[in-house]
Amino acid sequence: MTYTPKRWIRLGLGAALLGTAGLSACGGEGGEAGETAIASPAGAAQSGEMAGEMGEGEGGEGAVAPLDPALLVPVDQRAAMIASEAAVGAALSRAGERDAAAGHFRLAISEIKPGGLSRLVEKGLDPDLFDAAVEALEDGAGPLETETAVAAVETNVDELQANAGGDTVELIIFLMKRCENAYRSGVTFSNEIDNPVAYQKAWGYAVTAQELANKLDPEEASGLQLELKMLVLMWPAEGPVSGDVPAPPSTFLSQLSRIGLELSTLE
Structure with missing residues (x-):
């Protein structure tokens, strides 16, 4: 088995040591911050994204407006994040947990402000399909209508990821x-x-x-x-x-x- 130094640097030594640093951080305290067993392959982008997701909100007069996270994270990574949320939404929908499913379909898009959607739309993202899935889940649509809406999101996500590459x-x-x-x-x-x-x-x-x-x-x-x-x-x-x-x-x-x-x- 050959170990590539480049990969070791990006994965972090903790990956080889059973995530020791992660063990001490478990317990829900600190949220998604702190050291991890697998380090990000794009640290700067990841830091910017986390700052955007955790620090969004209205600032006071003269405050610097937070950057849209979608402008800080590469398109391929953002597409993977959307795919992850859509996967959760689809699974929970099929398990009958409609409210939780709707929440994840909403999260997939709501974390991106309108100005940041353009790059993703160019790669095939159709936010209206996510809205339709949320509406079907929250309005009590029948099983067939709901599944059709959810499946449309999954198809769209496949297209988005294929176009985003990476x-x-x-x-x-x-x-x-x-x-x-x-x-x-x-x-x-x-x-x-x-x-x-x-x-x-x-x-x-x-x-x-x-x-x-x-x-x-x-x-x-x-x-x-x-x-x-x-x-x-x-x-x-x-x-x-x-x-x-x-x-x-x-x-x-x-x-x-x-x-x-x-x-x-x-x-």
């Missing part, structure tokens, strides 16, 4: 960092879900990373594909549904470290 391995690293951050925020070290939305987001990042990995050559990425499959299996087959007992954070971080090791072997 390096698959780098996108998986990006998603794994966000998955870890969300899990930390959602699950306490005593193994309780104290932020359901963050816990659901973590599943979305994991399953989107798995889908990306499955597009890689199995001869080169079979180990990564297996480890991502094992990560997704930490949630129920239906997705991040209510009533689930989460995997212990130590188990979750240990699995992330194995994914990190596999990622480090890929060019």
Whole structure:
């Protein structure tokens, strides 16, 4: 097994050490900030995005307006984030959790201000389809109408990701960092879900990373594909549904470290 220094730098030493830094940070305190077992492949963009997502709001007179996060994050990464939210929305919709599903479809778009949508729309994003899915879920549309609206979003997300492009391995690293951050925020070290939305987001990042990995050559990425499959299996087959007992954070971080090791072997 060959380990690429470039990958080690981007993954972070913690990925090889079972996410030790992550273990001490678990418990939901600090949200999605702090050290992670898998480091971001685009630190500056990630920092800007987090500042945008956590610091949005109306400023006082003379205050500098916060930058739109969509202008700070590369299109391929933003597309992957939207795909993750859409995956959660679709899974929860099919599990009958309509309100939670609508919330994730709304989150997929609402975190991006109107001015930041243009790059994504150019790549095929159709925000109206997300609005239609939210409307169907919240207005009590029938199963067929709801599923049609949800499936339309999924098709649109596939188109968006195909057009946005990006390096698959780098996108998986990006998603794994966000998955870890969300899990930390959602699950306490005593193994309780104290932020359901963050816990659901973590599943979305994991399953989107798995889908990306499955597009890689199995001869080169079979180990990564297996480890991502094992990560997704930490949630129920239906997705991040209510009533689930989460995997212990130590188990979750240990699995992330194995994914990190596999990622480090890929060019």
